[in-house]
Amino acid sequence: MENKREWLFSLIIAGICLVLAFVNLAPMSAAQRGMHARGRIVAVDNTHVRQNLIVRTEAQVLTVRLLDGPHKGDEFSITNMLTGKMEFDEFYETGGVILVEYDVVDGKPRHGVARGYYRLGRQAMLIVLFGLLLVSVAGVTGLKAVLSFVFAAMVLWKIYFPLLLQGYPPLAGGLGVVALLTAVITFSVGGINRRGVATFLGSMMGVLLTCTLAVWFAKAFALHGAVRPFAETLLYSGYIELRLTDIFIASVFIASSGAVMDLAMDVAASMDEIKRKHPAIGVMEHIRSGLRVGRAVVGTMTTTLLLAYSSSHITMFLLFMAKGLPMENLLNAPFVAAEVLNILVGSFGLVTVAPFTALVSGLLYQKTAESASVPGCENA
Numbered sequence: 150m151e152n153k154r155e156w157l158f159s160l161i162i163a164g165i166c167l168v169l170a171f172v173n174l175a176p177m178s179a180a181q182r183g184m185h186a187r188g189r190i191v192a193v194d195n196t197h198v199r200q201n202l203i204v205r206t207e208a209q210v211l212t213v214r215l216l217d218g219p220h221k222g223d224e225f226s227i228t229n230m231l232t233g234k235m236e237f238d239e240f241y242e243t244g245g246v247i248l249v250e251y252d253v254v255d256g257k258p259r260h261g262v263a264r265g266y267y268r269l270g271r272q273a274m275l276i277v278l279f280g281l282l283l284v285s286v287a288g289v290t291g292l293k294a295v296l297s298f299v300f301a302a303m304v305l306w307k308i309y310f311p312l313l314l315q316g317y318p319p320l321a322g323g324l325g326v327v328a329l330l331t332a333v334i335t336f337s338v339g340g341i342n343r344r345g346v347a348t349f350l351g352s353m354m355g356v357l358l359t360c361t362l363a364v365w366f367a368k369a370f371a372l373h374g375a376v377r378p379f380a381e382t383l384l385y386s387g388y389i390e391l392r393l394t395d396i397f398i399a400s401v402f403i404a405s406s407g408a409v410m411d412l413a414m415d416v417a418a419s420m421d422e423i424k425r426k427h428p429a430i431g432v433m434e435h436i437r438s439g440l441r442v443g444r445a446v447v448g449t450m451t452t453t454l455l456l457a458y459s460s461s462h463i464t465m466f467l468l469f470m471a472k473g474l475p476m477e478n479l480l481n482a483p484f485v486a487a488e489v490l491n492i493l494v495g496s497f498g499l500v501t502v503a504p505f506t507a508l509v510s511g512l513l514y515q516k517t518a519e520s521a522s523v524p525g526c527e528n529a
Contacts, residue, residue: 154341169303174311186218187267188249206233220258227261297334323399327406343513344421351413351506359498363401376487405495413506416443420510436511443503451496
């Protein structure tokens with residue numbers, strides 16, 4: 150019966166993912182849309198490119214032959230403007246395959262723009278390999294994990310981000326999205342049972358604590374949401390009313406929610422196994438067992454957050470070291486302080502989710518045991 154419930158739940162989530170694929174809550178105007186196709190670079194004109202050491206600027210003219218789409222085989226010239234910012238620019242060579250966005254004028258492709266080397270095929274291949282690895286290692290549970298992964302990506306991209314652009318509250322919306330994702334992921338992977346309920350409740354308690362601390366420390370650190378990349382560009386794009394600080398705070402607890410769920414699942418699964426092997430275990434001893442499991446995992450999980458966040462800013466740390474700037478300047482910089490808040494506040498939620506989940510699991514299993522011991526409730 151439980152397996153049937155889980156499969157039905159998985160089918161419902163798969164159906165929701167299919168519906169979300171066709172949902173568009175933030176439609177673009179026709180002027181923002183263009184046709185896309187793969188294009189092979191057949192000729193490159195670097196006459197106007199100016200190079201200063203390793204920095205290139207000005208225009209690179211490309212002759213591109215489209216490889217697919219309604220205009221397959223057509224050739225036309227496009228201009229690749231080099232801004233001198235290496236993190237955004239791409240310098241192309243003959244024979245490369247790129248993603249081309251273009252308009253159609255008099256039935257011919259015109260006004261093309263190079264959108265980078267074509268990577269979508271390899272990205273799809275990587276996603277498929279990841280899904281196959283999950284399924285081969287974890288079987289049916291891995292299949293559910295893949296489904297949860299897709300669902301999380303669809304909810305963020307198709308619902309949460311568009312609602313933010315429309316002015317919906319970032320904190321309330323973020324908590325709602327995390328609650329939805331936590332419910333789907335924990336019940337899909339952990340099952341619709343006491344283990345899943347304990348994982349969900351423990352995770353949400355940790356997320357709520359993280360949200361509360363993030364709100365408080367963002368004010369205490371005098372941080373605003375513009376410390377995130379592209380935040381200022383977003384304001385200049387016509388979204389001046391966006392509450393960037395609230396979006397930054399929401400990003401803190403959303404980013405840590407995955408690790409929080411992971412730890413909650415570890416503790417809940419361990420306590421479920423302990424109860425199965427020792428049905429007569431007392432509630433306090435059961436909770437203490439869960440806490441011991443949590444202590445063993447918390448140390449490595451907090452380090453995981455530190456490594457995950459800090460490694461994405463290696464070049465920034467190298468720059469500060471290369472310039473010989475003191476550590477006080479580094480730690481006091483707003484964008485570094487934002488990452489310190491991200492790491493430590495996320496770790497608060499991660500550390501506390503273990504006792505939260507252990508407590509909830511102990512009470513849930515004890516309550517069920519008491520109900521089963523009442524005459525007439527054995528088959529409930």
